[in-house]
Amino acid sequence: MKQQASTSTNTIALSAGSYSFLARVKPWAIQALIMIAPFVVYGLFLLCYEVNPVELYVSMVKSTFGDLYGFGEVLLKATPFILTGLAAALPAKAGLVNVGGEGQLAIGALFATWFAVFYLNDFPAWLGIPLMMIAGALGGAVWAGLVAVLKVKGRLNETITSVLLNYVATFTVGFFVHGLLKDKESFNWPFSPEIASSLRLPIINGTRLHIGFVVALVLAVLVWYVLTRTRLGFRIRVLGSNRLAAERAGMNINKMYFWVLIAAGMLAGIAGMIEIAGIEGRLRASTGANFGYLGFLAAMMAWNKPLRLIVTAFLLGMISVAGNTLEISSGLPSSSVNILMALVLFFILGSGRWAKR
Helix, strand or coil: CCCHHHHHHHCCCCCCCHHHHHHHHHHHHHHHHHHHHHHHHHHHHHHHHCCCHHHHHHHHHHHHHHHHHHHHHHHHHHHHHHHHHHHHHHHHCCCCCCCHHHHHHHHHHHCCCCCCHCCCCCCHHHHHHHHHHHHHHHHHHHHHHHHHHHHHHHCCCCCHHHHHHHHHHHHHHHHHHHCCCCCCCCCCCEEECCCCCHHHCCCCCCCCCCCCHHHHHHHHHHHHHHHHHCCCHHHHHCCCCCCCHHHHHCCCHHHHHHHHHHHHHHHHHHHHHHHHHHHHHECCCCCCCCCHHHHHHHHHHHCCCCHHHHHHHHHHCCCCCCHHHHHHCCCCCCCCCHHHHHHHHHHHHHHHHHCCC
């Protein structure tokens, strides 16, 4: 009898251990399936165009991780996505929907270029680059300030105003590169004069990756720290989760909305400065096009969590760089990689809604 009881006890213990192991593994398995599923669906799309998805995926991985240059390109692409993603994630924690990262980046790039061309040309790098970054942040803050004023004073929906201001920002940049900021030696091409070499961000040898990536990482960690470890972050999260409770707790709601949007604009404006000082070297009408929207996408994929945003921005950066390989290897336009981005977002958002049930 004792032997039978011992055997039963061991069986129950093994069953409990197996159940515990499966319970631990199951969430990871589900996450893995969610990440793989978009690539499977996109593979079916490729098969419709007689493209071998396995060969294409292998070439895409080789182009992004095969050498230092390709990996640097991924990080380079991820940099503006992190910053414009933070510009969406931070207001989201306060219950705001800021889709204006696109316009705030563009105006940040405009301010940074204006100061660089007219005021900072003769400055040494150690002083000129920080001042240029401040100018970019100022530009983003000014543009976000319009959204904030319309939200606080005019009670207008920030989602609509920020989207509309994106278009205004595009036309504003176009106005300057065709007029006041136009390079006189450009043979009528619409772009600004090139900024001084001393104002360009240092890069890593063998790549085009610059220190702007480090700046983006530091700001992501800073936003995470403020949101999770400070009293201000706690107040922002309370406001975002329950506005009525925040009002009853004596918080000045409009003041918090205003400054959160200003901070978001500064982050996007810094992204614009980094594009000028790190990549472009001069302002063009197309500088940073779609980076704001992709940053918003990265923030949604990360559920507006700053540290997770680094991962999703990296993923979008990898897919963006792989788009060039897609065009070369399959003959499909590089823009068709946007389908893969949409599928990734669809599955991640769908999994989140499923998890809440």
